Amino acid sequence: MKRSKGFTLIELILVIAILGILAISALPKFLDVSTEAKQASRDGVIGAVRAGIALYRANDMVTSGTGTGTYPATLDTATNGPCQGPPANPCFAIVLSNGIEDASWTRVSDTSYTYNDGTTTTTYTYSPANGTFQ
Numbered sequence: 001m002k003r004s005k006g007f008t009l010i011e012l013i014l015v016i017a018i019l020g021i022l023a024i025s026a027l028p029k030f031l032d033v034s035t036e037a038k039q040a041s042r043d044g045v046i047g048a049v050r051a052g053i054a055l056y057r058a059n060d061m062v063t064s065g066t067g068t069g070t071y072p073a074t075l076d077t078a079t080n081g082p083c084q085g086p087p088a089n090p091c092f093a094i095v096l097s098n099g100i101e102d103a104s105w106t107r108v109s110d111t112s113y114t115y116n117d118g119t120t121t122t123t124y125t126y127s128p129a130n131g132t133f134q
Contacts, residue, residue: 038104038117045092045100045115046124046133049075052095053131071131074110082106 007015053071061069076093083091083105090099091107106114111126126133 035117035119041102042104042115042117042122045102045105048096049092049133052092053126053133056095057131071128073128075113075126075133076107078107080107080109 053075056072057069059069061067064070072094075095076091076099078089078091078093078099081089082103083089083099084101084103088101089107090101091105091113093099104116106116108114108123111128113124113126115122115124124133
């Protein structure tokens with residue numbers, strides 16, 4: 001008896017079913033990637049702002065010659081609202097080169113900012129007295 005080359009229908013159905021099961025099991029991990037990326041972006045901005053505040057003070061120590069240095073009175077000159085244009089309204093421009101333009105960040109006041117990742121809004125406060133941003 002001559003056997004034809006190729007796959008039988010049952011073999012194809014089994015392969016498709018196995019691939020479907022693998023895809024369904026991996027789907028939740030792919031859905032979390034977006035949230036994790038937004039959190040990483042937020043954490044990166046926070047770290048950069050904190051480093052910028054420290055560099056601002058260190059630069060003030062050197063240029064003032066007093067050895068104490070001061071923290072910036074405010075982190076930017078942006079207007080209150082989303083940190084995005086048009087026209088450009090970058091936040092943190094005093095401590096970060098060119099600031100950031102990201103609508104997830106909102107300037108509430110000279111010392112208060114919020115970050116909205118789409119599900120949660122977190123408020124961060126800057127203290128010019130001691131240079132903390134938390």
